[in-house]
Amino acid sequence: MLASGTMVSRVLGFVRSWVLIQAIGVIAVGANAYSTATLVPNSIYAIIAQGILSAILVPQIVRASVHADGGKGYINKLVTLGILIFVVVAAAATLLAPWLSQLFGARGAYAGLVTAFAYWSLPQIFFLGLYTLLGEVLNARKSFGPFTWAPVFNNVVSIAMLALFILVFGSEAQHPRGAADWTPGMVAMLGGGATLGIAVQALVLFLFWRRVGLRFRLDFRWRGVDLGSAGKAAGWTLAMLILTQLAGVIETNVANTVGDTGRFASVAAMTQSWLIFMLPHSIIAVSIVTAFYTRMAEHARAGNAASFRADFSTATRSISALISFFSAAMIVAAYPIARVFTSAYAPMGNVLVGYAAGLVPFCILFVVQRAFYSLGDTRTPFLFTLAQVVIVIAGVLLCLLVGPALRAMSIAFVVSIAGAVQALIAAVLLRRRMHGLDGRRILRGLWRFLASAVVAGAAGALVLAALGGYAHGFAVAGALPAVLSIAVVGIVMLAVYAGMLRALRTEELGVAWTALRGRLARRAAR
Numbered sequence: 001m002l003a004s005g006t007m008v009s010r011v012l013g014f015v016r017s018w019v020l021i022q023a024i025g026v027i028a029v030g031a032n033a034y035s036t037a038t039l040v041p042n043s044i045y046a047i048i049a050q051g052i053l054s055a056i057l058v059p060q061i062v063r064a065s066v067h068a069d070g071g072k073g074y075i076n077k078l079v080t081l082g083i084l085i086f087v088v089v090a091a092a093a094t095l096l097a098p099w100l101s102q103l104f105g106a107r108g109a110y111a112g113l114v115t116a117f118a119y120w121s122l123p124q125i126f127f128l129g130l131y132t133l134l135g136e137v138l139n140a141r142k143s144f145g146p147f148t149w150a151p152v153f154n155n156v157v158s159i160a161m162l163a164l165f166i167l168v169f170g171s172e173a174q175h176p177r178g179a180a181d182w183t184p185g186m187v188a189m190l191g192g193g194a195t196l197g198i199a200v201q202a203l204v205l206f207l208f209w210r211r212v213g214l215r216f217r218l219d220f221r222w223r224g225v226d227l228g229s230a231g232k233a234a235g236w237t238l239a240m241l242i243l244t245q246l247a248g249v250i251e252t253n254v255a256n257t258v259g260d261t262g263r264f265a266s267v268a269a270m271t272q273s274w275l276i277f278m279l280p281h282s283i284i285a286v287s288i289v290t291a292f293y294t295r296m297a298e299h300a301r302a303g304n305a306a307s308f309r310a311d312f313s314t315a316t317r318s319i320s321a322l323i324s325f326f327s328a329a330m331i332v333a334a335y336p337i338a339r340v341f342t343s344a345y346a347p348m349g350n351v352l353v354g355y356a357a358g359l360v361p362f363c364i365l366f367v368v369q370r371a372f373y374s375l376g377d378t379r380t381p382f383l384f385t386l387a388q389v390v391i392v393i394a395g396v397l398l399c400l401l402v403g404p405a406l407r408a409m410s411i412a413f414v415v416s417i418a419g420a421v422q423a424l425i426a427a428v429l430l431r432r433r434m435h436g437l438d439g440r441r442i443l444r445g446l447w448r449f450l451a452s453a454v455v456a457g458a459a460g461a462l463v464l465a466a467l468g469g470y471a472h473g474f475a476v477a478g479a480l481p482a483v484l485s486i487a488v489v490g491i492v493m494l495a496v497y498a499g500m501l502r503a504l505r506t507e508e509l510g511v512a513w514t515a516l517r518g519r520l521a522r523r524a525a526r
Contacts, residue, residue, distance in 0.1 A: 009148070010279070012155035017272055019162040024268075025172035027344040029179050031268035033110060034190060037117030039252055039267070040100050041124040043245045044093055047238075049087065075137055076219040083218075086129035094122040105253030109179040110260035116184070120191025124198050131202035138208060146208040154201035161193025162290070173343070174289045179260050236378040240385045247392040251411055254396050258404040263407035267348035273348060273412065276337060277355040278373055280326040285319050285363040291368050297374035305434060308371075312430075314440035316367050317445045323363045324449035325497045328457035330356035332464060334488050336475045336482035345476055352412040358416025360450070363422035368426040372433075380429055388422035445506065452500035460493040 011016035024030045088518075093100065097118040098111075135147035169175070169186055205443055258264040263355035292315040299308040329338065334352040372381050395414035400409045431437045467485045469475035475485035 010153040012152060012493060013457055016155050016158050017275060019159055021341045022171050023162050023166050026268045026272055026342045027265055027347050028172055029262040030177050031183055032266045033113040034117050035085050035267040035271045036104050036114050040104060040118055041122050041246055044126045045125050047245050072214060076217055079133060080220060082133045086126040090123050090126035093125055097122055105256035110497055113179045113182055117191045120195055124195050127198045127202040134205040143212045146205055150201045150204055154197040157197035157200050158194055159461045230294045236382045245383055245387045250393050251396050254399055254406055255411060258407055264404045267353045269348045270408055273352040273355055274350060281363055284322050284401045285366050288315055288319050288368055293370050296371055301376045309434060309438050312371050313442055316442050319363050320446050320449050323360050324453040327356050327359040328453035329490055329493055330461040332457050333486050335469055335474050336485045337346055338425045339476045339482040340479050343470050351412045353357045354409045354412025358419045361420040365423040365426055366418045368430050371430055381492050384422050384426040387425055388418045391418035446503045450504045454499050458495040458496035460489045463492050464489050
């Protein structure tokens with residue numbers, strides 16, 4: 001049930017992105033304004049709600065579940081407190097919408113459009129927080145399905161509202177719109193539709209409380225809740241969230257400097273490219289790490305350093321074996337991938353190349369972070385995140401020297417470079433902490449993966465060139481030709497990649513496939 005919910009949600013999420021791009025474009029003023037306004041609530045939510053929920057409220061909810069009454073009274077107090085926090089933050093942010101829009105780099109008439117979208121988008125802070133809080137309560141009560149399936153309702157509502165927008169106001173291709181062409185009705189339907197979807201996603205979870213033996217009522221008697229000790233332990237996590245969001249604000253500011261002409265890739269192209277970039281990470285890296293995370297934590301508690309290193313090595317090599325291929329495939333097929341979404345495929349494709357270049361270190365970093373968390377260490381991840389943020393901020397500011405046509409792509413490359421440096425620093429610190437990490441074996445496998453990916457990429461590039469992928473030919477003539485070309489290029493690259501790994505006598509590919517297949521099979525069996 002969990003696997004099917006996640007898969008349906010991801011598929012509908014991509015459908016939603018496709019319909020959104022048809023409605024407002026991706027290299028367009030309205031798309032950039034909408035994306036910027038959406039980043040505002042997500043950034044505030046990440047700092048305030050996620051930090052409080054993941055580090056303070058959620059652990060308290062889990063502990064409360066073992067009380068004599070199942071933690072019913074305690075949970076009502078915590079949920080009431082969470083709701084009050086989200087209401088205050090969402091209301092304050094909405095009132096500050098004009099200033100927050102300027103904080104994210106919006107200026108002039110473009111700032112007015114961003115602010116208009118922000119008024120409709122900022123209430124999402126409340127519903128995002130409520131969704132996470134209610135979902136964690138259900139998870140703590142061993143009811144996992146609703147939290148996984150709720151985003152499906154969000155996507156269905158959003159797709160319906162976007163389709164209605166196209167029906168009423170037409171698509172971006174039919175009616176290209178400048179900042180002055182957006183009416184209050186357009187903004188309300190687009191921004192309000194997105195917020196409505198998130199509201200449905202949150203409120204539907206209340207329907208499942210009775211099923212787990214809970215009945216919600218507001219309870220403002222917070223004496224004895226004792227959030228102080230949990231708050232101290234959450235300090236490093238919250239500080240890390242603030243750092244990453246600060247870097248994100250600067251990225252958005254620099255991306256918005258390309259102007260409001262709608263000619264160059266900016267925030268919208270970066271947002272959609274990042275969504276594509278995250279897909280292999282979510283399916284492969286998260287699945288494999290989930291299989292090893294608990295085991296590493298158990299080894300850490302038992303003081304079994306040898307087994308900890310062995311599992312870390314296996315997870316890192318398994319993920320690298322698969323992700324190296326996907327990184328090369330996204331770089332080679334970036335243009336037809338972008339063409340599936342928009343006819344302005346070149347600017348978006350360039351941004352995707354910039355992000356895809358950093359996919360391998362990004363996934364390795366994910367393993368290293370989970371290794372530190374399994375050791376109970378949140379301070380060290382803050383330190384190597386600080387290094388990454390400094391590089392991102394410096395590099396992104398230097399992107400102001402790059403022409404508008406390539407600025408968004410340059411930002412993506414900066415993020416990839418900073419991520420690679422962060423992964424290297426993190427690995428060195430973990431190696432020092434664990435007195436070794438099977439580094440020679442990991443590096444021996446990594447160079448094989450990367451060399452095989454380069455050869456496979458060269459073969460894929462030749463095939464794509466023959467299909468006209470780099471010369472406005474068949475591969476980028478439309479969405480269907482693009483899908484067919486991606487399939488052909490992917491098959492060729494996969495065959496070459498597997499052949500190279502076999503020729504280099506690489507053992508990790510089989511291990512990776514076994515781990516991933518086993519994890520997915522267990523999910524499907526639940």
